[in-house]
Amino acid sequence: MDGSARMVWKDRWYETNGLGVGYEARFNRDAGANMQAPYAVPFPIYGRTSETILLPKSALPFTTSGSGVDRVVGGIQ
Secondary structure (H helix, E strand, O other), X not given: OOOOOOOOOEOOEXXXXXXXXXXXXXXXXXXXXXXXXXXXXXOOOOOOOOOOOOOXXXXXXXXXXXXXXXXXXXXXX
């Protein structure tokens, strides 16, 4: 997909769209007949997201924050 969009900046801060991994996975089931059933996960599944942000010269210098994520949650890395 290609396109452009107006970015929402707050106090010189911008969070990339839809790239957060902060959901809270819940793997506990309520007591019942299927409490020990395995979880179905899509396999194989692949995804890649790339976002290019063109900054005006007035925004320089800039910094980034955060770190890479290398985790397995529910059988998906």
